[in-house]
Amino acid sequence: MGLLSSLQQDVGRCLFLPAHGRGAALPNSFRRLLQRRAGYWDLPELPHIGGPLESEGAVAEAQQQAAEHVGAQRAWFGVNGATGLLQAALLAITRPGQAVLMPRNAHRSLLQACLLGELTPVLFDLPFLNDRGQAAPLDAEWLINVLGALPLPTKAIAAAVLVHPTYQGYAGDLKPLIHLLHNEGWPVLVDEAHGSHFLTDVDPLLPRSALHSGADLVVHSLQKSAAGLAQTAVLWQQGDRVDPTRVERSIGWLQTTSPSALLLASCVSALNEWQQPQGLRRLKCRLDDARHLTKRLRRSGLPLLSNQDPLRLVLHTGAIGISGLDADAWWMPRGLIAELPEPATVTFCLGLAKHRGLEQRLRKAWTSLRSAHPDRGAQAAFEPAPLPLVGIPDRSLAMAWRAECETVPLDAAEGRIAAELVCPYPPGIPLLVPGERLDRQRLEWLRRQRILWGDQLPERIRVVRASEPAHEPVAGHG
Ligand SMILES: Cc1ncc(COP(=O)(O)O)c(C=O)c1O
Structure with missing residues (x-):
C-alpha cells in the first residue's frame, strides 16, 4: 500500500504518539x-x-x-x-x-x-x-x-x-x-x-x-x-x-x-x-479519566506499574513472563497499538483524546495475551549495564564516528572502539556511544541485550578500523 493510502487507513486503537490521537484532540x-x-x-x-x-x-x-x-x-x-x-x-x-x-x-x-x-x-x-x-x-x-x-x-x-x-x-x-x-x-x-x-x-x-x-x-x-x-x-x-x-x-x-x-x-x-480555561479543563478531565482507568484496570488484575504521569500506562508484561516486544507483536495485528514496547513492559500513551471503551478493550487484550502465552513465571531480574557511575568515552565521539571503520560481528569486537550509536528506538536511548571501548563485560551484556531487544539490536557492529591512528584523547582525559 502506498504512503498516501496508508495514512488514510484505520490502524486500530491509538495508544501511541502524537498525543492528539489522529486529530481527535487537535485544538x-x-x-x-x-x-x-x-x-x-x-x-x-x-x-x-x-x-x-x-x-x-x-x-x-x-x-x-x-x-x-x-x-x-x-x-x-x-x-x-x-x-x-x-x-x-x-x-x-x-x-x-x-x-x-x-x-x-x-x-x-x-x-x-x-x-x-x-x-x-x-x-x-x-x-x-x-x-x-x-x-x-x-x-x-x-x-x-x-x-x-x-x-x-x-x-x-x-x-x-x-x-x-x-x-x-x-x-x-x-x-x-x-x-x-x-x-x-x-x-x-x-x-x-x-x-x-x-x-x-x-x-x-x-x-x-x-x-x-x-x-x-x-x-x-x-x-x-x-x-x-x-x-x-x-x-x-x-x-x-x-x-x-x-x-x-x-x-x-x-x-x-x-x-x-x-x-x-x-x-x-x-x-x-492551555492558556484557555476550556483547554485546561479538558486536560484535567483527561488526567482524571486516566487515573480512574488505571485504578480500575489494576483492580481487574492488570499489572500497571506506578509512575508520575497518569497519561502513560506502563503495563508490566514481564510479570507474567511475556516480553513487552512479544506482547506488542501479538496486539498490533489485533488492532491495539502501543507506543513503547520494551523487554519487560508495554507503555501506552493515552494522549489528550478521549478513549471510549478503553477499559474493556485493555482487559480483553490482557486476557487474550495471557491465554495465548499460558503458564509462564515472572521474568528474572534485569541486569544493569556494566558501567561506572560516571564515565567518558575512550575516544572523542566526533573522531570515532568520522574515523575509517569496519563492521565486525559482536563476538569479534572485544577491545575495539565503537564507531556508531547502538540504540533501540523507541525509546532512543543509546546502549553504546561512538568512542566507547568494547570490553568483554560490555560485549557480553550487549549480547544479552540482543536476546531481549531482538532485531532492534544489530548482530554486527561498526568499529573504528584498527589501522586508524589513536586520535587525541577527549577533554582532559589521559
Ligand atoms: C526523552 C526524549 N527526548 C527527545 C526526543 C526527541 O523528540 P522528537 O522525536 O520529537 O524529535 C525523544 C523522542 O523519542 C525523547 O523520548
Whole structure:
C-alpha cells in the first residue's frame, strides 16, 4: 500500500504518539485552519508572519506571549522536533572541546549534538529498576555521588543535562538537582519532551515542571505531551546563565530556512490550548479519566506499574513472563497499538483524546495475551549495564564516528572502539556511544541485550578500523 493510502487507513486503537490521537484532540483553532482549502495555509515567512528567529510578525508575537504566560524570558518554536531544539540548546551553551554532564538515559539527539559540537559527554548512570530493566529518576543523594566521582575537573564541564520525565512517565523532584548543578557553575538544560503538561498548574499531583524548578533551558515536545503535530516543539529560556543571542545563533545554524507555517501554527494552537480555561479543563478531565482507568484496570488484575504521569500506562508484561516486544507483536495485528514496547513492559500513551471503551478493550487484550502465552513465571531480574557511575568515552565521539571503520560481528569486537550509536528506538536511548571501548563485560551484556531487544539490536557492529591512528584523547582525559 502506498504512503498516501496508508495514512488514510484505520490502524486500530491509538495508544501511541502524537498525543492528539489522529486529530481527535487537535485544538479547535487549528482544526478551523485545516478546514480551509488544502494547502492555503502553506505560506513562507512573509513579513506579517515571520518565523522563530524573526523579531517581528505573528510568530515572534506568539513566542513572546507564550513565554510571558509561563513566566519564561524567551520561547522559540521548533519544526524539527524536540531533537532540533535540544541540539540547538546544547550547542548554545558549549564550545568545541568542552564536556557536558548528562545521564545515561539521554536521548540520542543529545549524543548527536555532542558529535556536532565536538563535545565530550560525561555520562552518569542512574538508579536501576531491575524488575523491568528501566532507569528510575535520580535524587540529590545520587547526584552528589555522581559529582564526587567526576572523571574531569569541574571547569572542563560547560553544562549539565537532565531528562524529566522519562518516556514511561517516571519523574522526581528536579529543584534540588538543579540547585546542585548551578552550584557547580553550570547552566542546566532539561529534556522535558514528555512533560509539556507539567507546566500547567491544572493538577497539583503532576510533577513540578523543569521551568518552575529553575532550569535555564527546557525543551518540550508538543506532539508527545501537548496537542501539536509531529515535529512541533518549544524551547524555553529563563535567567541570566544563558545568553539568548547564542541560542538564536545556534537555532539559526541548525534550523531549516523554510520553517513550515503549518507546524508553527500547530505550536501556537497547542500552547494556546492551555492558556484557555476550556483547554485546561479538558486536560484535567483527561488526567482524571486516566487515573480512574488505571485504578480500575489494576483492580481487574492488570499489572500497571506506578509512575508520575497518569497519561502513560506502563503495563508490566514481564510479570507474567511475556516480553513487552512479544506482547506488542501479538496486539498490533489485533488492532491495539502501543507506543513503547520494551523487554519487560508495554507503555501506552493515552494522549489528550478521549478513549471510549478503553477499559474493556485493555482487559480483553490482557486476557487474550495471557491465554495465548499460558503458564509462564515472572521474568528474572534485569541486569544493569556494566558501567561506572560516571564515565567518558575512550575516544572523542566526533573522531570515532568520522574515523575509517569496519563492521565486525559482536563476538569479534572485544577491545575495539565503537564507531556508531547502538540504540533501540523507541525509546532512543543509546546502549553504546561512538568512542566507547568494547570490553568483554560490555560485549557480553550487549549480547544479552540482543536476546531481549531482538532485531532492534544489530548482530554486527561498526568499529573504528584498527589501522586508524589513536586520535587525541577527549577533554582532559589521559
Ligand atoms: C526523552 C526524549 N527526548 C527527545 C526526543 C526527541 O523528540 P522528537 O522525536 O520529537 O524529535 C525523544 C523522542 O523519542 C525523547 O523520548
